[in-house]
Amino acid sequence: MTFLAAGIVKGVTGMGLPTLAMGVLGALLSPLVAASLLIVPSMVTNLWQLLAGPRIGALARRLWPMTAASMARTLTAAPLLAGGNGGATTAVLGATLVAYALYTLLASPFRVAAVQERWFSPLVGLTTGVIAGATGVFVIPAVPYMQALGLEKDDLVQALGLAFTTSTIALALGLASHQAWQFDQLALSVLAVVPALIGMWAGQILRRALSPATFRRWFLIMLALLGAEMLLRGVV
Incomplete structure (x- = not known):
């Protein structure tokens, strides 16, 4: 039921599966076991989200400076997550995300001009990579940046799939190189793919x-x- 609900959320908004699943499973299992269960469904749903739309080529060409910079920086920053406690950083990120979402809901939306993307994209990618390496969270500042590009809803969801897929691969490689990725929960993680995909299919219809x-x-x-959950998780 956890992965079914998380898949529906991801199908509708393009994100949220790991955070929702960790929030529920974290109350029942150890964080390490819960994270191990998330590996395969997160990767599979991200790939499906990436490949489901028709504009993967155009989006990849437009966003490659951000995704390449994010992957490179995530790989080098992964030891921060493997060896430290990112609670304080997670709380700050959560507060920032809440503030951004509420401001955007209440204020006029802002846009990044096309001429600014050339230097903005790699900067956003490097910053996202550092944060992902330290906390395992790929949302800030990549998601607000991609929304500021003015993408249509389906293009935005596919762009999120591209960013999350590349970042997840980089983080997995970085953690595996430091023996911080547990493989003993792989079978259960594979089984969790089925309800996650069913939920994601239903969410895409919505x-x-x-x-x-x-x-x-x-x-x-x-x-x-998502930001509120990150804030509470970091504080508690």
């Missing part, structure tokens, strides 16, 4: 039924909820 304005509102609400 997304197609939403208007752009409704999608944007719920996307930002989901960002705020």
Whole structure:
């Protein structure tokens, strides 16, 4: 049921599966076991999200400076997550995410001009990589940046799939190189793919039924909820 619900959230908004699943499983299992269960469903759903849309080539060409910089920096920063406690950093990131989502809901949306992408994209990628390496969270500042590009809802979801897939691969490689990735839960992790995919399929149907304005509102609400969960997790 946890992965089914998390898959629905990801199908609608393009993100949220790891955070929602960790929030529920963390109350029942150790964080290490819960994280091990997330490896395969996260990777599979990210790949599906990436390959489901028709504009993967155009998005990859547009966003490759960000994704390449993020992968490189995540690989080098992964030891921070493997060897330290990222509670304080996670709390700060959660507070930032809540503030951003609430500001965007209440204020006029801002946009990144096309001429600014050339230098903005690698900077966002490097910053996202550092944060991902320290906390395992790929949301800040990549998600607000991609939303500021003014992508259509389906393009935004596919762009999130691209960013999350590349970052997950880089983090997995970085953690595996430091013997911090447990493989003993692989069988259960594979089984968790089935309900996650069913949920994601249902969520994609819901997304197609939403208007752009409704999608944007719920996307930002989901960002705020993710940030609140990160804030509480970091504090507690």
